[in-house]
Amino acid sequence: MTTLKKLASQTAVYGLSQIVGRFVNYLLVPLYTTLFSPGEYGVVTLLYAYVTFFNVLLTYGMETAFFRYANKSHDPKEVYSTSLGSVLSTSVLFIFICSFFSDKLAGMIKLNDHPEYIIWFVWIMALDALAAIPFALLRHQNKALKFALVKNINIFSNILLNLYFLMLCPYMESNQGIALPLYDPGIGIGYIFISNLVASVITIPMLAKELLGLKFSQFNTALWKDMLVYALPMMVVGFAGMINEALDRTLITWFYPDPETGRAMNGIYGANYKLSILMSLFIQAFRYAAEPFFFAHAKSSNQKTIYAEVMNYFVLVCLFLFLLVMLFIDVFQHFIGPSYREGLKIVPILLLANMFLGIYYNLSIWYKLSDQTNKGALISLIGAAITIALNLWWIPLFGYIGSAWAHFGCYLSMMVICYLMGKKYYPIPYHTGKVIAYMVFALGLYLISIWVGPALTLSLRYGLNSVLLILFGFMAWYFEHRNPAFRLFKS
Numbered sequence: 001m002t003t004l005k006k007l008a009s010q011t012a013v014y015g016l017s018q019i020v021g022r023f024v025n026y027l028l029v030p031l032y033t034t035l036f037s038p039g040e041y042g043v044v045t046l047l048y049a050y051v052t053f054f055n056v057l058l059t060y061g062m063e064t065a066f067f068r069y070a071n072k073s074h075d076p077k078e079v080y081s082t083s084l085g086s087v088l089s090t091s092v093l094f095i096f097i098c099s100f101f102s103d104k105l106a107g108m109i110k111l112n113d114h115p116e117y118i119i120w121f122v123w124i125m126a127l128d129a130l131a132a133i134p135f136a137l138l139r140h141q142n143k144a145l146k147f148a149l150v151k152n153i154n155i156f157s158n159i160l161l162n163l164y165f166l167m168l169c170p171y172m173e174s175n176q177g178i179a180l181p182l183y184d185p186g187i188g189i190g191y192i193f194i195s196n197l198v199a200s201v202i203t204i205p206m207l208a209k210e211l212l213g214l215k216f217s218q219f220n221t222a223l224w225k226d227m228l229v230y231a232l233p234m235m236v237v238g239f240a241g242m243i244n245e246a247l248d249r250t251l252i253t254w255f256y257p258d259p260e261t262g263r264a265m266n267g268i269y270g271a272n273y274k275l276s277i278l279m280s281l282f283i284q285a286f287r288y289a290a291e292p293f294f295f296a297h298a299k300s301s302n303q304k305t306i307y308a309e310v311m312n313y314f315v316l317v318c319l320f321l322f323l324l325v326m327l328f329i330d331v332f333q334h335f336i337g338p339s340y341r342e343g344l345k346i347v348p349i350l351l352l353a354n355m356f357l358g359i360y361y362n363l364s365i366w367y368k369l370s371d372q373t374n375k376g377a378l379i380s381l382i383g384a385a386i387t388i389a390l391n392l393w394w395i396p397l398f399g400y401i402g403s404a405w406a407h408f409g410c411y412l413s414m415m416v417i418c419y420l421m422g423k424k425y426y427p428i429p430y431h432t433g434k435v436i437a438y439m440v441f442a443l444g445l446y447l448i449s450i451w452v453g454p455a456l457t458l459s460l461r462y463g464l465n466s467v468l469l470i471l472f473g474f475m476a477w478y479f480e481h482r483n484p485a486f487r488l489f490k491s
Helices: 003-026 028-035 038-059 062-070 076-100 102-108 115-140 144-176 190-206 221-254 259-296 303-327 329-335 338-363 365-369 373-398 400-425 432-455 458-480 484-490
Strands: none
Touching: 028 038, 028 144, 028 259, 028 329, 038 076, 038 115, 038 221, 038 259, 062 076, 062 115, 062 221, 076 102, 076 115, 076 221, 102 115, 115 144, 115 190, 144 190, 221 259, 221 373, 221 400, 259 303, 259 329, 259 338, 259 365, 259 400, 303 329, 303 338, 303 432, 303 458, 329 338, 338 365, 338 400, 365 373, 365 400, 373 400, 432 458
C-alpha cells in the first residue's frame, strides 16, 4: 500500500469512528437546545470549556512524547510504561486535590449551588487522561479498528444515557406515571454530566489489555525526564491551543453584569459553534491518523514531498466542507433550536478559523520532527496572547461575534507564523500558490451564492448552490487528477 493511500485509509477509519459517532453525539445539541434555555445550556458550554484546558494539563504532552520516543531507539514497552505510569500518578493526585476544594472551585466559576458538578468533572477528566495513553498505543500499533470501536462505545453509551435521563424518564413519569430507576427531575442538566461520567467509566475496562501493559518495573526515570523535556513544550502548545479554542466560552459569561444573561449569550455562541462540526470532525480524524503517519515516515527519502501533497488534499477537503455548510446553511440551521439561531452569522467565521487551525496542524510537523518543540510552544503562546487580547478588546464591543473574529485572527496568525518559521528551520515544498488559489476560488463561489441567492426562490437557490458545490469539486479534480500523488491514492 502506498504511503498516501495508507494515510487516507487510516484517516477514513479514524474518521468513520469520529464522524459517525461524534455526529450522532452532536445530534444531542438539538435536544439540549430544545429542552434547556440558553442560560442553562450556557452552563454546559462553560464547564466543557474548562474541560478542554484540564485535558491538556492532565496529559501534559505525553501522547506526542510517546510517539516520538517509541519510534526512536527506545524499547516501546518501556516508553509506554513510563508515559502511562506518569499520567496515572498525576491523575490520582488531581482527583484528591480537586475533590477536596470542590466547593471553592464551584464558587470561582459562579456555580456555588452545584459543587457536585466539580466532582463529576474531576473524575471525567482524570479517567479520560488515563485512557489517553492506551489510545495512543493503539494508534502507534495501527489498531485503528479497536480504537474506533472503543471510542464509539464511549460515545454511544453517553448518547443512550442522555436519551434515557432527558427523554425516556420524563416521558414515562409525565405520561405513564412511572418513575424509572435512578431518575430525579431536580438534577436537570446534571444528567448531561452524569451520562458523560458513566461513559468514561465504561471505557476503562475496554482498555484493560492496554492498561495492564503498565509495568512499574519498566518505568525508566532517566527516560521519563527526557520525555518531560520533550513533552512539556508540547503541553504549552496544547494549553495555549486550548486558550485559543475555549477561552472565549469562559470570558463571554464574565463580560455581562447579569450572570444569567452572560450564560445565555454563551449558550447561543456554543450552540452555533457546533455548526462547524463537519470541519472539526475531519480535522480531528486527520490528526489521529496523521501524527503517527508523519513520524513513521520521517526517515523516508521523499517525506517532504509527501507532506506537501498531503497539504493540498487537506485544504481541498476543508474548503469543500466550508462550502457544503455555508451553501446549505438553511438546512444546517435546524441543528439548533430557534432561540439560538440569531448567532448563525458567526458560522462562516468559525469554519474558516477552523480550517486555518487544521492547516497549522499540518505545518507544525516541522518542529515536531526536528525536535524544536520549544519553537512550537512559542508560536502557540503568540496565538494565546492574540486570543486573550482580541477577546478582551472585542467581546465588550461586539459580544460573542467578537470572540468568533478573535478565533479567526488567532488561527490565521499562527498559520502564517508557523509557515514562515518552517521555511527557515525545516523547509517543505508546499504548493502555496495553488493552495491560496483554491481558497480564493472557494470564497468566490460562496460570495456568488450570497449575492445571487437572496433574489431566488428556495428551490432555485438550492439548485444554484448545488451547481456551485459541484463546480468546486470539478475544479479540484481537474487540477489534481494529473498529479502523481492523486494516482497514489487510487493505486
